[in-house]
Amino acid sequence: MRMDFQTEHPLQPLWRLAAIPLQSQALEQALAQRLFDQLREPASAQAVAERLGLHAGACAVWLELLWSMDLLDRQHANHAQGDDLFASSALAQRYFLTDAADYCAQAWQYRQQALSGLASQWPQWLAKGSVAMTAPPGSWAQAARVQIGQEQRAITVPAMAHLLAQLGPLPATGRLLDLGGGPGHIGMALAQQLPHWQGLVCDEPATAAVAAENIAKAGLQGRMAAQGCDVQQQDYGQGYDLIWCSSVLHFLPDPAQAVRGMWQALKPGGLLLLAHAERPDDPAMAACVWPFYAGLVLRGHYLPRPGDIAQHMAAAGFGQIRALGRLDFPMAPVWLHAGRKPV
CATH class of the missing domain: 1.10.10.10 (Winged helix-like DNA-binding domain superfamily/Winged helix DNA-binding domain)
Known part of the structure; x- marks a missing residue:
């Protein structure tokens, strides 16, 4: 038997x-x-x-x-x-x-320590609904320099290259903006794929300084720059042909206003690419997202539901809005949405 x-x-x-x-x-x-x-x-x-x-x-x-x-x-x-x-x-x-070339040890340790610390606070979260969490000055810039930089180079940039291959031809020349771009590797990868474009990476000032160092190391300072900016205040200029913005809306008090600012910053016909984690309706997919975004939501940040991003884009005035699918980003998948500013 x-x-x-x-x-x-x-x-x-x-x-x-x-x-x-x-x-x-x-x-x-x-x-x-x-x-x-x-x-x-x-x-x-x-x-x-x-x-x-x-x-x-x-x-x-x-x-x-x-x-x-x-x-x-x-x-x-x-x-x-x-x-x-x-x-x-x-x-x-x-x-x-x-x-x-794709070394990610410090990035993994950074995430592991953060999630372990969050897990130890569950009793406080459940009893009080919030826990005081403060980051030391310059900590985000330091993470951008090391851990986030490792993740962008090894994981996000290859995903971005795959995306570009599916977008179809872009104009021979133009201006791109990597909004909330951290250490700048995504904007730099875009500039390398678009050799006759000019580009800008925007993030908080200390992190933008890290991006400027990386741009100089890559020899792209003739076509790329980095500056400190406040995404919510839309102080990053106008006249862009392409804006890439990933995992930024989570941290903003008014995501809809931020998307309207991106609409204003684009030229007529310009393309916006928004890549963000969402609250999936499928439990198996939700298990890939919630462990990494629970702490963000517990701290009062924004995790969009399916359809929210497209609604923000439509309300801002974008046309040709389409979901381009899922990208495997560090930790959790993100869903990518594209829209154009009407001519």
Whole structure:
């Protein structure tokens, strides 16, 4: 008689949820020990333990756990070879080797620490509805310089390149605005794809200074600039042919007014691209969004419902409004909407 052990218990997803802190700490320790650099070439748990000064038995369990997370590859040993060998997986090599082009270790640690801190405050949130949260001066600019910069380069820019390929041809010349652009890598990627365009990155002043440094490093200062601005006050100029704005409306007291400001800043015929996370109606998709935006909403910020962005655009006067689909951005997916200012 054949026995079927494939049926999953209804509690299994919640048991896996309980295991996440252990997995998270395993990765945290791997980054702290620079394990993935150590395992560019296969090595046994015993060799890793000796190299890093760790307990051999605990190290073996740690490597098995990381292998189960697809962060290590494992080569089974035979009796002649001795212990199993472990090496950094393709995923770890791409994002966690210290010299990788898409290095994201500090970005992951930044998100992990923020979410862990938020999780520890649930009793206070539920009892009081709010918790005092203050960021040290310059913290957003520092995140833009390091962690957010890593995410933009490794994740957001490739998604943007994929988007451009689907948009169709744009004019040979024009002016673009990366509004709330943080370290500026998205605006820079747009400028590199549009070699005869001029561009501007706008964000709060300290963060705009980081963008200006990145523009200079990329050799784009002849066509790109960065300036401090207040998105809500629409002090970023006019006459743009293309405005890109992602994950900005969440933080504004009046998102509808901000979209009207973007309409005013565009030339007739100009294109607005808005990319923001939304409150999905599908629970599986909502599970990809809410863990990362719950804290934002608890602090009184805006998470649009499906259809809200298109309504803001229509109310501001945009035409040819269309949903371009979902983009895989850092942490949670965003939904991209396009609209044109009528000629």
